[in-house]
Amino acid sequence: MPNACKLAAGNWKMNGLRADLLEARALARAFPSPGCGILLCPPATLIAGMAEALRGSALMVGGQDCHARESGAHTGDISARMLADAGARHVILGHSERRADHGESSAEVAAKAHAAHGAGLVAIICLGETEAERDAGRTLDVVLGQLQDSLPQGAGAANTVIAYEPVWAIGTGRTPTRDQIAEVHDALRDAVPDKAMSLLYGGSVKPGNAAEIFAIANVDGALVGGASLKASDFGAIITALDAA
Ligand code: PEP
Numbered sequence: 580m581p582n583a584c585k586l587a588a589g590n591w592k593m594n595g596l597r598a599d600l601l602e603a604r605a606l607a608r609a610f611p612s613p614g615c616g617i618l619l620c621p622p623a624t625l626i627a628g629m630a631e632a633l634r635g636s637a638l639m640v641g642g643q644d645c646h647a648r649e650s651g652a653h654t655g656d657i658s659a660r661m662l663a664d665a666g667a668r669h670v671i672l673g674h675s676e677r678r679a680d681h682g683e684s685s686a687e688v689a690a691k692a693h694a695a696h697g698a699g700l701v702a703i704i705c706l707g708e709t710e711a712e713r714d715a716g717r718t719l720d721v722v723l724g725q726l727q728d729s730l731p732q733g734a735g736a737a738n739t740v741i742a743y744e745p746v747w748a749i750g751t752g753r754t755p756t757r758d759q760i761a762e763v764h765d766a767l768r769d770a771v772p773d774k775a776m777s778l779l780y781g782g783s784v785k786p787g788n789a790a791e792i793f794a795i796a797n798v799d800g801a802l803v804g805g806a807s808l809k810a811s812d813f814g815a816i817i818t819a820l821d822a823a
Contacts, residue, residue, distance in 0.1 A: 582775065583736065583775050583776060583777040583778065583799040584615075584616055584736075584777050584799065585614070585615035585616065585777070585799050585800050585820055585821075585823070586615060586616040586617075586618060586740060586777050586779060586799065586800040587615055587616070587617050587618070587800050587801055587803065587813070587816055587817045587820050588616075588618040588619075588620065588641070588669070588671075588703060588740075588742075588779060588800065588801070588802045588803065588807075589618065589619045589620060589803050589804075589807025589808075589813055590620050590643065590671060590674070590781075590802055590803065590804050590807060591619065591620060591621045591622060591625075591643075591807060591808060592622075592643070592676070592804060593622055594622070594808055595621050595622055595625055595808070596625075597625065597628060599621075599625075599808075600625065600628055600629055600632045602808065602809060602810045603619055603621075603629050603632055603633055603638065603810075604632055604633075605810035605814075606619070606638060606810040606813060606814060606817075607632075607633050607636035607637070607638045609810065609814050610637060610638070610814070610817060611636070611637065612637060613637055613817060613821060614821040615800065615817065615820045615821055616639065616800075617637065617638045617639065617817055618638070618639045618640070618641050618668070618669055619633075619638060619639075619640055619641070619807065620640070620641040620642060620643050620669070620670075620671055621640070622643065623642060623643070623657055623662075623665075626640055626642060626662065626665040626666060626667055627665040627666055629666070630665060630666025630667070631666070639668045639669065640666055640667050640668065640669075641662075641667050641668060641669030641670055641671065641700075641701075641703070642657065642662040642665075642667045642669070642670040642671070642700075643670070643671050643674070644657070644670065644671065644672065644674075644677055644691070645657055645658060645659040645661075645662055645670050645672070645691055645694060645695055645698075645700075646658050646659075646691070646694070647687065647690035647691045647693070647694045648694070649694065649697075649698075658694070658698070659691075659694045659695045659697065659698035659700050660698045662698070662700060663698045663699055663700055667700060668700065668701060669700060669701040669702075669703055669740070670691075670695050670700050670701075670702060670703065671703045671705065671742075671802070672688050672691050672692055672695065672702050672703065672704050672705065672729075673685065673688035673691075673704050673705045673706070673725075673729055674705045674744070675705060675707055675744060675746045675749060676749075679746075684728075685724075685725050685728030685729040686728060688704060688728075688729040689728065689729050689730060689731045690731070692704055692729065692730070692731045692734065692739065693731035693732070693733075695738075696731065696733060696734070696738045696739075700738075701737075701738055701739065701740060702731075702734075702738065702739050702740070703739075703740045703741075703742055703779070703802065704726075704729050704730065704739060704740070704741055704742065705742045705744050705781070705802070706722050706725040706726055706729065706741065706742070706743055706744070706767075707721075707722065707725075707743060707744040707745045707746050707748075707749075707781075707782070708721040708722055708745055708746065708747075709721075709746045709747060710746070710747035713745065713747065718745075718759075718762075718763065719762070719763065719766050722743065722763055722766070722767070723766060723767075723770055726741065726767065726770055726771070727770075730772070734772060734773070734776075735772065735773040735775075735776070736773045736775035736776045736777070739773075739776060740776065740777045740778075740779060741767055741771065741776055741777070741778050741779065742778075742779040742780075742781050742802040743760075743763050743764060743767060743778065743779070743780055743781065744780075744781035744782050744802060745759075745782050747782075748781075748782025748783050749781065749782050749783070749804065750783070750804060750805060751782075751783060752783050753782075753783060754782060754783050754784075754788060754792070755782070757791065757795055760780055760792065760795050760798065761795050761796060761797070764778050764780070764795065764796070764797035764798055765796070765797055767797070768797045777799040777800060778797055778798065778799050779798075779799060779800045779801055779802045780792055780795075780798050780800075780801055780802075781801060781802030781803065781804070783805075784801045784802075784803045784806060784816060785806050785812070785816070786806065786812055786815035786816055786819070789801065789815070789816040789819035789820065790819040790822070790823070793819055793820050793822075793823035794823060800820055801816060801820070803816055
């Protein structure tokens with residue numbers, strides 16, 4: 580079975596001004612030839628500037644969302660082709676903050692992922708249960724249901740990455756136990772149509788817990804929010820992934 584690629588992906592969410600590109604430059608200097616993929620997903624306003632700042636480095640740039648259509652009357656939205664044109668290689672889709680704040684369904688996520696693939700982007704599709712769903716014993720039902728409904732036709736390891744992000748662990752400082760992460764990642768590995776798809780864990784990954792998380796089978800990397808904003812913190816997480 581081919582190995583999945585290791586990936587450390589940073590989600591800057593709605594954080595970052597042009598001055599913060601120095602963090603991306605510092606990271607590029609620290610990892611001239613990393614043993615894993617390194618991706619930064621800044622807000623849309625910084626994608627082109629970050630791609631320019633990282634030109635010639637090993638680091639990649641991605642978006643945080645895209646529209647399912649290529650162009651048209653969709654004020655405020657950005658198409659996958661526009662992201663690619665700005666220098667993005669990946670796009671995060673179906674993050675729980677978008678599912679909650681913008682009512683995005685898995686069917687919409689699948690349509691966006693289809694558009695991303697059409698533009699040559701790798702879609703990072705986010706899945707995860709709420710605390711109430713976990714407490715009700717529905718974690719695997721929810722996550723595997725989201726997987727089935729969010730994956731477009733033609734999804735494979737070359738164009739799709741899966742990020743398991745329990746909603747209750749995002750930005751809270753709480754992380755699941757090793758066994759809880761392993762249970763979901765093992766089930767995802769069984770369920771994905773291409774066994775070489777990278778499976779990322781996301782939710783309060785920090786320099787202090789990264790090595791332990793990366794030691795879990797079927798965890799191929801992380802989607803990191805708060806700890807990706809500073810090159811020193813994200814660099815420590817990348818070093819842990821490199822070593823795993
Ligand atoms: C995220 O935004 O995808 C995330 C995992 O955030 P944090 O690392 O801050 O929990």
